[in-house]
Amino acid sequence: NAGVTQTPKFQVLKTGQSMTLQCAQDMNHNSMYWYRQDPGMGLRLIYYSASEGTTDKGEVPNGYNVSRLNKREFSLRLESAAPSQTSVYFCASSVGFGGGQPFNNEQFFGPGTRLTVL
């Protein structure tokens, strides 16, 4: 049981390049999230997927796109990277709604991807 896994762990891009960050969870969670953390800041939500087949914007969605590929996988794409997107990116998952149980938003995080855009 690996929990939440993210690839790659580190990445350096040049301005204008594109890349996709991958995230997978094996906890059968319904909901998945992408956050970014900048120095001295808390985590800020970029996008989330409440359930398979749905995605919604969070607090800082500009410059990003996401795909909920299936229940396990949720990817984050930077189409044209900018230096302002230099950050540590975390993927998370939670049970969310489902199974007749009360809503559960205890989020479990992956180890992060450290991205530098030059």
Place this chain on the structure above:
Amino acid sequence: DQQVKQNSPSLSVQEGRISILNCDYTNSMFDYFLWYKKYPAEGPTFLISISSIKDKNEDGRFTVFLNKSAKHLSLHIVPSQPGDSAVYFCAASRAYSGAGSYQLTFGKGTKLSVIP
């Protein structure tokens, strides 16, 4: 406009003593609160949560207190251990509001150092 504030960037405590980490929020719609612990180069780890229908929740050495009228919560760690040294984040959400339920708003974190 910061809706969740952790006003102490850092805190040092002697091993065996109590650590108290504080968090204030401004959005009265928040009704579910969580604490996360983060070690360097790792993702945050869920510690403990509390809903607005309670004023206290305990889990082992960790207790969270919620004062709704003051819009304030605190995390108590007793006794503190060197392995507790980490950054602690407070987070809040609206648990029963549909789309708002999914969005956690985080504070900037407090770095706790437990001195042996």
